[in-house]
Amino acid sequence: MISVPEAFDIIKQQVNKLPCHTVALPQAFNCVLAKPVFALYDTPPFNNSAMDGYAFRFADLQYSPNFSVIGSVSAGSTFNGTLMKNEAVRIFTGACIPVDADTVVMQEKTIQNTHTVTVTDEEITLGSNVRLKGSQNKVNEMLVRAGNSINEMIIGYLASAGIDKVTVYQKPSVCIITTGTELIMPGLPLQPGKIFESNSWMLNAALNKMFMQTQLYACDDSMQHLSNLLAAKATETDVIIITGGVSVGDYDFVAPALKQLGAQIFFHKVKQKPGKPLLFAKLNNAFIFGLPGNPASALSCFYNYVKPALHLMQGMVWPMYQTALLQNTFQKKEGLTHFVKSVCNNGGVTILNGQESYLLNSFAAANCMAVLPETATHFEPGMTLEVLPL
Amino acid sequence: MISVPEAFDIIKQQVNKLPCHTVALPQAFNCVLAKPVFALYDTPPFNNSAMDGYAFRFADLQYSPNFSVIGSVSAGSTFNGTLMKNEAVRIFTGACIPVDADTVVMQEKTIQNTHTVTVTDEEITLGSNVRLKGSQNKVNEMLVRAGNSINEMIIGYLASAGIDKVTVYQKPSVCIITTGTELIMPGLPLQPGKIFESNSWMLNAALNKMFMQTQLYACDDSMQHLSNLLAAKATETDVIIITGGVSVGDYDFVAPALKQLGAQIFFHKVKQKPGKPLLFAKLNNAFIFGLPGNPASALSCFYNYVKPALHLMQGMVWPMYQTALLQNTFQKKEGLTHFVKSVCNNGGVTILNGQESYLLNSFAAANCMAVLPETATHFEPGMTLEVLPL
Structure with missing residues (x-):
């Protein structure tokens, strides 16, 4: 049996980024850029007005604050005429500055007559209210x-540059297989010896939170059914998550099925x-990933192993644990690393009651998992723990 | 012109939770529960085994550690026989404990013969390895x-209880209308006086991050087109986000169109x-919500006004600003609250360069917005600022 750090290392060694592909920008949301993006154009592509007002040549102010208005340019159009001395053009926000103009006065700082305008802005300087090309x-x-x-924000930035x-790196395709003859779907009447299946909806939601889609399959405790399903799915998905049947008992068919199929374990x-x-x-x-059938165990393994592996495959980094100061007392036996459902807040972490692997109520109240190292046994307030935010 | 806190208050007064509806649990992801959920059953619904092993009556250990194995029960089935003195049943993880048994010994702590088993676990106690009903x-x-x-986690918890x-409160349906004759779609060739439209993809991604879907419409700077579109969409969506045309210039048709339609402003x-x-x-x-057409202005208003309103409508709370210590120097004029693109890290906040309303490059590097109050003008390292994480 290997340690937690050894298990992490093996996954990091085996799992690589998926190939990249080119997608429409809106479809790239939450994907990782595989290639840098370079500008096709200067942005803005032309000098344009930051205000509704009048565009003119700043040097003309030395002659007079009065300008003849010889045209108008709105956003999306251009003014193709020539500005003579003390001539101005009516201009609107976003519109292209006429070639001969260099400054815009906002309309609130002018006196407007029928065909003329008087600049009353005493703070105006060369280039005021002009957004420069590039x-x-x-x-x-x-x-x-x-x-x-x-x-x-990056989508907006790239779109504004015309991209x-x-x-981006592909996101892995994921299939979830739940196993267990004892499982029935929520909403059906409960039968003797049966329990409700919760892993599929729970893990599906965890993947949706990562903006990933899944396929869901249920399989009974049959070596043949499981083998057939695994063989089929292994040819068409990047990651298969199986819950249940992963221990070493008479009804645990995950490892035997994988061995029979020639999988590398x-x-x-x-x-x-x-x-x-x-x-x-x-x-x-x-x-x-063969996860235990107990929902809390399955989810703990998902957060600590599957999610980091999915991150690596899509070009993200293995998530770092953060640290927090323990607020309460906890004891455990030596020999196993414990991942405990906890609540983090303001740099402190409190370990919740109800850590048994079949209990989900403490998970429903948790916002992080705290890591209790293999060899440690006593945990006291004030100790620093590693935590994984959920 | 009202202040930022006044604007927030008006939105909080006007916006209410949407009606609730009942949905399948998997579709409720990221929705807010409108009614508490009560258990239909005890969970687990029966005493069951935490281990592969043997179920027996603990009191029988006083006679002998040797038990006759009179049956077997796997997960999903039940054992309907009766246990006599020093009789045990082979049992597997998750299987229902026979009515007469109260304790399970894990198989690794037994000696197994053809029809008998010897309990060798010296630490076993009454109820060991039994997960109790309820x-x-x-x-x-x-x-x-x-x-x-x-x-x-809540999906898993509720599913495991058979729910x-x-x-949940309905999520608002949202429509985004971009206006501006100067806009062309990214990927098309740039034309004189035109700029690339980025608000629709950007705001759509921001809404996708909130697990919301949108409808996207583009409208030119025409009072009639905009009126028609607004009239149609106002009957079938909960929230309309318009970008551009919201100022008071000759080409700003949002307010006139709304007034003409009899909207309450x-x-x-x-x-x-x-x-x-x-x-x-x-x-x-x-x-x-009429947002400015400048992408950085539009996104700033989205984060500070639209997103909180969407939160209220779906039963969430208005997001709280956090606080952080300013790391650099910044100056502004008195009279306006500034929302500045910033980077937060380890409790510190650094205001980025490039705050102009048409620039998205600083947004692409930001992870929060810092709030610079209306009356303040000078900001020095060590000052506490309110920040909104993005």
Whole structure:
């Protein structure tokens, strides 16, 4: 049985970024840029007005504050005439500054007559209210580096520079297989010996939170059914998450099915609680995570192993644990790393009651998992713990 | 012109939670519970085994550690026989404990023969390895309070209790209308006087991050087109976000169109930078946010006004600003609240360069907005600022 850090290392060694592909910018939300993006144009592409007002040549103010208004230019159009001495053009926000003009006075700081305008702005300087061509970015300038995760701000920035496609790492396709003859779907009448299946909806929601889609499959405790399903899914998905059947009992068919199919099993069993039976394998090109069937164990393993692996595959980094000061007392036996459902707040962390692997009520109240190292046994207020925000 | 706190107050007064509806549990992800959820059953619904092992009556150990194995029970089935003195049943994880048994010994702590088993676990006590009926929750117990936002952990918890439907506040339906004759879509060739439209993709991504869907419309600077579109959309969406045309110039048709349609305009113009022209109105049952066309202004108003309003409508709370210590120096004029693109880290906040309302490059590097109050002018390292994480 390997330790938690050994298990992490094995996953980091095996899992690589998926290939990149080029997608429409709106579809790249939450994906990681595989190539830097360079500007196709200067942005703004032309000098333009920051205000509704009048565009003129600043030097003309030395002659008179009075200007003849010889034309008008609104956003989206251009003024193609020539400005003579003390001539101005009516201009609106975003409109292209006429070639001969260099300054805009906002309309609130003018006196307007039928065909003339008087500039009354005493603070105006050369270039006032003009947004210069290329002042956001110059053509060929790097706009966003590779490795950045694309958020709404980057989408806006790239769109404003005219970019409509980007090259990003693919997001892994994920399939969830729940196993267990004892499971029935929520909403159906409860039958003797049966319990409600919760792993599929729970893990599906956890993946939706990562902006990933999943396929859901249920399988009974049959070696043949499980083998068939694994063989089929391993050819068409990047990651298979199986819950249940991963221990070493008479009804635990995950490891035997994988062995029969010739999968490479990297580890099976980790010195941890919950989630000791955790299995990590590869079949064809699909990585397989065998999680315990107990919902709290399955979710703990998802957060600590599967989610970081999914991050690596899409070009993100393995999440770092943060640190927080323990607020309460906790004891455990030596020999296993414990991942405990906890509440973090203001730099403190409180370990919740109800850590048993089949209990989800403490998870529903938690906002982080705290890590209790393998060899430690007593935990007192004030100790620094590693925590994983959920 | 009203102040920022006045604008916030008006929105809080006008905007209410949307009606609630009952949805399938998986569809409730990121929704807010409108009614508490009560348990339909005890969970677990029966005493069950935490281990693969043997179930027996603990009192029988006083006679002998040797038991006759008279049956077997796996997860999902039940054992309907009767245990006589020093009789045991083979049992697997999750299986129902036979009525006469009270304790399970894990198989690793037994010696197994053909029809008998010897218990060798010296630490075993009454009830060992038995998960008691109702130990997660009892029938009729409240599982989750109203007001909780449903995350993957709550989905798992409720599913494990057999819940397949919940009553949640509806998420608002949102329509984004971009206006501006000067706009062309990214990817098309740039034409004189035109700029690339970025607000629709940017705001759509911001809404996707909130797990909300949108409809996108583009409208030129035409009073008639805008009126028609507003009239149609106001009957079928909860929130309309318009970008551009919201100032008071000759080509700003948002306010005139709303007035013509008989909309109630709650405010138009706020003492802030960016986003001074911000407009908030209601037409039929749709709330309308008129945001400036400049992408950075539009996004700033989205984060500070629209997103909090969308939170209120779906039963969440108005987001609280956090505080952080300023790391650099900044100056501004008195009279407007400034929302400045900034980077927060380890309790410190640094105001970025490039705060002009048409620049998105600083937004692409920001992770928060800092709030610079209306009357303040000088900001020095060590001052405490309010920040809104993005």
